[in-house]
Amino acid sequence: MSAIRVVQGAPDDCELAALVAVLSLSAVRRPEETPRPSVWGDPAWRGREVRAAEGAWRLSGLPH
Numbered sequence: 436m437s438a439i440r441v442v443q444g445a446p447d448d449c450e451l452a453a454l455v456a457v458l459s460l461s462a463v464r465r466p467e468e469t470p471r472p473s474v475w476g477d478p479a480w481r482g483r484e485v486r487a488a489e490g491a492w493r494l495s496g497l498p499h
Contacts, residue, residue, distance in 0.1 A: 439455065446454070 439451075439458070441451075
């Protein structure tokens with residue numbers, strides 16, 4: 436971990452602790468979300484009769 440140097444001012448212990456906490460959280464890498472597959476490509480839907488449902492046209496334009 437890199438050293439932290441205060442350039443100006445005199446922060447107290449609580450302020451330094453808050454700064455260190457924020458900086459340490461910014462260094463944490465979060466796993467990237469994998470996009471959910473589209474229903475259109477779902478093999479479970481193959482061979483089924485396609486019927487229009489109420490509001491289906493509206494739902495087809497929404498992101499998955």
